[in-house]
Amino acid sequence: MKRDITTALVNEHRLILRMISLLERNAPRTEDGSYTNWQFYLDGVDFIRNFADRFHHAKEEDVLFEALVNNGMPRENSPVAAMLMEHDQGRVFVKAMETAALEARDGQTGREQIIAANALAYAALLREHISKEDEILYPLAERVIPETIREGIIAGYAAAEARTEADFTSHYEAVVAGYEQE
Ligand SMILES: [Fe+2]
Numbered sequence: 604m605k606r607d608i609t610t611a612l613v614n615e616h617r618l619i620l621r622m623i624s625l626l627e628r629n630a631p632r633t634e635d636g637s638y639t640n641w642q643f644y645l646d647g648v649d650f651i652r653n654f655a656d657r658f659h660h661a662k663e664e665d666v667l668f669e670a671l672v673n674n675g676m677p678r679e680n681s682p683v684a685a686m687l688m689e690h691d692q693g694r695v696f697v698k699a700m701e702t703a704a705l706e707a708r709d710g711q712t713g714r715e716q717i718i719a720a721n722a723l724a725y726a727a728l729l730r731e732h733i734s735k736e737d738e739i740l741y742p743l744a745e746r747v748i749p750e751t752i753r754e755g756i757i758a759g760y761a762a763a764e765a766r767t768e769a770d771f772t773s774h775y776e777a778v779v780a781g782y783e784q785e
C-alpha cells in the first residue's frame with residue numbers, strides 16, 4: 604500500500620474552510636453596517652497569510668506540486684499552473700482586505716464595501732480552489748506519484764511543520780473557534 608500524501612492537506616483545508624465560512628457570514632453584515640469588528644478581518648488576514656499561505660500553500664507549492672511536475676505534469680498551462688495562479692489571486696484579495704480593514708480600524712469611513720467585496724471574492728475563489736484540489740488534483744496525485752518518492756514528500760511536509768511554532772495549528776484552530784462563538 605502506498606503511503607498517503609494528501610490527507611494532511613485535506614485536513615488543513617477543513618480549517619481554512621471554517622475561516623472562509625466566517626468571512627461569508629460576517630462580510631454581508633459589514634456591508635450592511637451591522638458588523639464593525641475590524642480586528643476579525645485583520646485576524647483573518649493573519650490566518651490566511653500564515654496558516655493558509657506560508658504553511659499550507661508552501662506544502663503544495665514546494666512539495667506536492669513539485670512532485671507532480673517531476674512526475675509528468677507540465678509546469679505551464681497545467682492544473683498545477685492554474686492552482687499557483689489562484690494562490691496569487693487570493694493574495695491580491697487578502698492584501699486589499701487588509702488595507703481597507705487597517706484604514707477602517709484607524710477611523711476612516713466608507714471602507715465597508717471594499718472589505719466585504721474582497722472578503723467574499725477571496726472566499727469564493729478559495730472554496731472553488733479547495734474543491735478542485737480535494738476532488739481532482741489530490742486524487743490524481745495519489746494515483747500518479749510513485750511510492751519511491753513519497754517518503755521525500757512526507758519529509759518535505761515535516762520540514763514545513765518544523766519551521767512553525769509547536770502550537771501553530773492549535774493557535775489558529777483557537778482563533779477560528781473564537782470567532783465561531785462570536
Ligand atoms: Fe492550493
Ligand SMILES: [Fe+2]
Nearest residue numbers: 659663733736
Ligand atoms: Fe490547498
